[in-house]
Amino acid sequence: MTSRSRALVVAVACALLAACASGGARTTSPTPEGLAALEAQRAQHPTDPDLNLRLARAYYAANRFADARSALATVLLQQPDNRVAQTYLGFTYEGLEQFDSARAVYGSLLAVRPTGEVSRLLNGRLALLARKELHATARAALANESELARTPPDPSTVAVFPFRYTGQDSALRPLERGLAALVVSDLSHVRSLRLVERERLQALLDEMRLNVTGRVDPTTGARSGHLVGAGQVVQGQFQELPSAGVRLDATMVRATDASVAATGSGREQLSLLFDLEKSVVFQLLAKMGVPLTPAESLAISERPTRDLQAFLLYSRGLEAQDQGDFAAAGASFRAAAQRDPSFQAAAQQAQSSEAAQSAGGATESDVAAAVGGAAQGGTPGGTTDALTIAVNSTVPSGAGILSSTLTTTELNLPVRNDPVCEAAGCGGPTQPPPLAIGTIIIIIKRP
Amino acid sequence: MRTRTTLGALLILAGPLSAQGATALYTRWNALSGFEFQRYGLSQGLGIQSASQWSVPVVIVAPLGRQMSLDLTTHFAHSQITDSAGASQAVSGLTDTQLRLLYTVGRDRAVASLSLNLPTGKRSFPLTQFGVSSAIGSNFLSFPVGSLGTSFGITGGLAYAVPAGRWNVGLAGSVRYQGNYEPIQDSALTLSYNPGLEGRLRVGADRVIGQRARIVLGFTYSSFSTDLFSGGGFSGQYFNPGSRFIGEAGYGYSWGRTTLSVSAWDLYRLAGDNSGAKNPDTKENVLSAELRLGRQLSPRLVIEPLAGFRQWNPGGHLGGRLYTFGMNSRFGLTDRLSGVVSARFGPGWAGPVDVSAAGVSVFLRYQR
Numbered sequence: 077m078t079s080r081s082r083a084l085v086v087a088v089a090c091a092l093l094a095a096c097a098s099g100g101a102r103t104t105s106p107t108p109e110g111l112a113a114l115e116a117q118r119a120q121h122p123t124d125p126d127l128n129l130r131l132a133r134a135y136y137a138a139n140r141f142a143d144a145r146s147a148l149a150t151v152l153l154q155q156p157d158n159r160v161a162q163t164y165l166g167f168t169y170e171g172l173e174q175f176d177s178a179r180a181v182y183g184s185l186l187a188v189r190p191t192g193e194v195s196r197l198l199n200g201r202l203a204l205l206a207r208k209e210l211h212a213t214a215r216a217a218l219a220n221e222s223e224l225a226r227t228p229p230d231p232s233t234v235a236v237f238p239f240r241y242t243g244q245d246s247a248l249r250p251l252e253r254g255l256a257a258l259v260v261s262d263l264s265h266v267r268s269l270r271l272v273e274r275e276r277l278q279a280l281l282d283e284m285r286l287n288v289t290g291r292v293d294p295t296t297g298a299r300s301g302h303l304v305g306a307g308q309v310v311q312g313q314f315q316e317l318p319s320a321g322v323r324l325d326a327t328m329v330r331a332t333d334a335s336v337a338a339t340g341s342g343r344e345q346l347s348l349l350f351d352l353e354k355s356v357v358f359q360l361l362a363k364m365g366v367p368l369t370p371a372e373s374l375a376i377s378e379r380p381t382r383d384l385q386a387f388l389l390y391s392r393g394l395e396a397q398d399q400g401d402f403a404a405a406g407a408s409f410r411a412a413a414q415r416d417p418s419f420q421a422a423a424q425q426a427q428s429s430e431a432a433q434s435a436g437g438a439t440e441s442d443v444a445a446a447v448g449g450a451a452q453g454g455t456p457g458g459t460t461d462a463l464t465i466a467v468n469s470t471v472p473s474g475a476g477i478l479s480s481t482l483t484t485t486e487l488n489l490p491v492r493n494d495p496v497c498e499a500a501g502c503g504g505p506t507q508p509p510p511l512a513i514g515t516i517i518i519i520i521k522r523p
Numbered sequence: 524m525r526t527r528t529t530l531g532a533l534l535i536l537a538g539p540l541s542a543q544g545a546t547a548l549y550t551r552w553n554a555l556s557g558f559e560f561q562r563y564g565l566s567q568g569l570g571i572q573s574a575s576q577w578s579v580p581v582v583i584v585a586p587l588g589r590q591m592s593l594d595l596t597t598h599f600a601h602s603q604i605t606d607s608a609g610a611s612q613a614v615s616g617l618t619d620t621q622l623r624l625l626y627t628v629g630r631d632r633a634v635a636s637l638s639l640n641l642p643t644g645k646r647s648f649p650l651t652q653f654g655v656s657s658a659i660g661s662n663f664l665s666f667p668v669g670s671l672g673t674s675f676g677i678t679g680g681l682a683y684a685v686p687a688g689r690w691n692v693g694l695a696g697s698v699r700y701q702g703n704y705e706p707i708q709d710s711a712l713t714l715s716y717n718p719g720l721e722g723r724l725r726v727g728a729d730r731v732i733g734q735r736a737r738i739v740l741g742f743t744y745s746s747f748s749t750d751l752f753s754g755g756g757f758s759g760q761y762f763n764p765g766s767r768f769i770g771e772a773g774y775g776y777s778w779g780r781t782t783l784s785v786s787a788w789d790l791y792r793l794a795g796d797n798s799g800a801k802n803p804d805t806k807e808n809v810l811s812a813e814l815r816l817g818r819q820l821s822p823r824l825v826i827e828p829l830a831g832f833r834q835w836n837p838g839g840h841l842g843g844r845l846y847t848f849g850m851n852s853r854f855g856l857t858d859r860l861s862g863v864v865s866a867r868f869g870p871g872w873a874g875p876v877d878v879s880a881a882g883v884s885v886f887l888r889y890q891r
Contacts, residue, residue, distance in 0.1 A: 123780065123819075123821075125780075153823070154780055154819055155777075187550075462684040462691040462692060462693035462727055462728065462729055463548065463632070463633075463634055463682055463683075463684035463693055464548055465693060465727050465729075465739070465741065466634075466682035466683070466684060466693035466694065466695035466725055466727055467548065467625065467634050467636055467680065467682045467695060469695065469723070469725045469727070469741065469743055470636075470680045470682065470695040470696060470697035470723045470724075470725050470743070471623060471636040471638045471678050471679075471680040471697050472621075472638075
């Protein structure tokens with residue numbers, strides 16, 4: 077790591093200490109006078125890239141995203157490889173709630189193989205972006221609820237509510253989300269069903285601000301199904317029983333009329349929670365009349381972990397993640413993965429939450445500086461340019477002329493896929509055109 | 524080419540991209556075509572008064588999923604020489620077509636490539652037209668289309684790039700096989716030419732210097748196995764091409780809306796031998812350098828005056844030199860359509876004669 081990027085990482089780490097829990101920490105907003113002064117300067121130098129970048133950052137901090145985007149356009153037209161401007165463009169798209177575009181910008185920044193720290197920040201930003209997008213989608217669905225209610229949801233799409241815990245041991249409450257995640261994972265193995273992501277439904281429930289009872293009410297289930305386009309909704313509850321037992325009940329509700337399509341229930345020792353959950357899932361599928369192939373049955377029977385404690389830690393991680401506490405989520409997921417190294421979902425979530433935590437704690441300036449600093453530190457375009465030149469030099473093609481760099485093709489270097497004069501004769505105009513048979517071999521061009 | 528990066532920025536600004544997260548080298552559809560004309564006039568002394576070529580390139584690049592891309596390149600070209608008596612010989616038609624598949628292994632670190640040369644171009648010519656082939660194949664004159672057609676060929680390659688401190692280092696290698704063909708169209712003569720394998724190895728590096736400058740370096744080595752001839756009284760004859768070495772360097776420095784670019788390459792080829800007899804004529808060195816000064820006049824228009832120099836030192840003949848002056852204009856018509864217009868001219872000499880060079884080109888590129 078260069079000293080410069082090390083300093084940037086330290087700066088980001090410092091920012092993490094003041095981490096904002098729910099999303100990216102924001103750059104300090106400029107004063108109206110400061111903004112006006114920058115605008116006046118830009119009026120004098122309308123295409124100055126440095127000035128436009130400063131103005132874009134100021135607009136962004138003032139939540140004037142459309143103006144920021146316009147200023148960034150000016151910068152990028154002149155400095156297409158300006159990583160700081162590209163990073164701010166991603167932020168600006170987030171502000172404009174153009175999430176696909178923001179994701180595309182971050183994806184393109186990641187595609188140039190930035191350093192580990194920058195990659196982590198960008199991946200974290202993507203994780204935060206996904207969360208923002210889910211909530212924005214949920215808000216939009218609620219705003220258009222009357223219209224969505226008229227659209228029949230896809231009967232093969234299933235949403236799974238968090239299970240309601242009706243017992244007294246608060247330590248088990250995180251299993252509400254863990255069990256839902258498990259059911260989603262199981263049902264996703266059935267090819268005839270399409271599953272709504274757990275996080276998507278959770279975002280909707282957060283926006284609906286449902287109380288606990290609402291999460292097992294069939295009417296609420298049907299309403300939510302319409303909002304996420306699911307024709308069927310799984311709702312359920314669980315509670316501990318005497319002698320370390322646990323009871324689990326689940327209902328499959330049709331979103332069209334809130335009728336109950338299937339039910340499943342069972343009781344087992346807590347240590348056999350996974351067996352109980354599988355049993356309930358198989359009951360639901362059987363009562364719904366969903367035929368299962370042997371492969372699907374086998375896949376559903378797979379346990380992501382056999383360690384109940386690891387699963388509880390994982391469930392705590394999901395709870396913290398849903399609350400936007402990525403530090404706590406990361407710690408729980410990491411602990412789950414450490415207890416059971418084969419628990420892949422926990423390891424993946426740990427990585428994602430830790431990245432989100434990094435990005436959430438860093439200001440936009442930190443992220444942009446880290447991305448820009450890495451580019452200046454010797455990886456402009458990452459290794460992409462080096463790779464492109466290497467490919468085009470050894471296996472040439474006309475695509476080489478699309479390159480943006482000082483490539484051999486741009487240098488008009490004769491390494492094209494056309495014949496290179498091989499034998500003496502085709503060296504140029506100082507040799508007369510050979511007409512005699514004896515000179516034929518000197519003008520045959522080698523492919 | 525700056526048009527690409529400008530267009531890339533425009534595309535980012537335009538909205539969602541379909542290739543998000545893709546690791547392929549070319550993640551967007553591209554189509555490029557245009558018109559290119561190049562002419563060299565020669566004073567009395569070599570029996571040729573001009574050599575010229577116009578061509579229309581067609582390049583299409585298509586991403587295939589997240590890790591692959593396919594590109595196709597072909598030209599329609601017309602090449603002509605006029606001798607000192609005013610008689611012309613011309614060769615025209617479609618060139619061979621190159622179809623190349625690139626597969627990115629991992630995340631933008633390694634690329635495996637497979638290229639097919641489809642023999643869509645004319646490859647057999649009467650002896651009277653070989654003068655045209657000789658002229659357009661010259662490394663010194665460096666016409667955009669060096670030949671019309673050969674035979675089916677296949678090239679496999681691997682490239683790898685890795686950051687090394689402040690540098691990005693690229694390593695690549697390829698092997699090309701080409702089928703045999705009959706280059707001569709003559710009822711009295713049947714000559715079959717079987718080109719040998721070609722292997723290329725390349726190492727390149729690039730880095731940013733400070734905040735405004737960038738440097739690119741490269742070195743390519745090519746080695747060839749024996750070319751065989753048969754028929755037409757040439758049976759048993761062969762040619763061992765000399766190895767080829769190419770060094771290249773580029774430096775760019777930007778300040779404000781101005782970019783200065785200096786680039787150079789040098790091609791050096793060792794002498795080959797014809798059926799065991801060393802052929803000094805096959806040895807050559809070509810050095811080329813160019814200086815460009817790009818200035819952005821508006822967000823979608825860059826002009827770029829340039830000056831170039833090329834020195835040719837062949838083994839068995841007098842060499843040549845060319846000076847080039849010209850202007851590139853790079854422009855964006857829409858967010859997806861951009862272009863380059865170039866004009867060049869310059870004086871020089873080749874052996875005992877004076878040379879005057881002129882060329883214009885217009886390229887349009889569509890990207891989505």
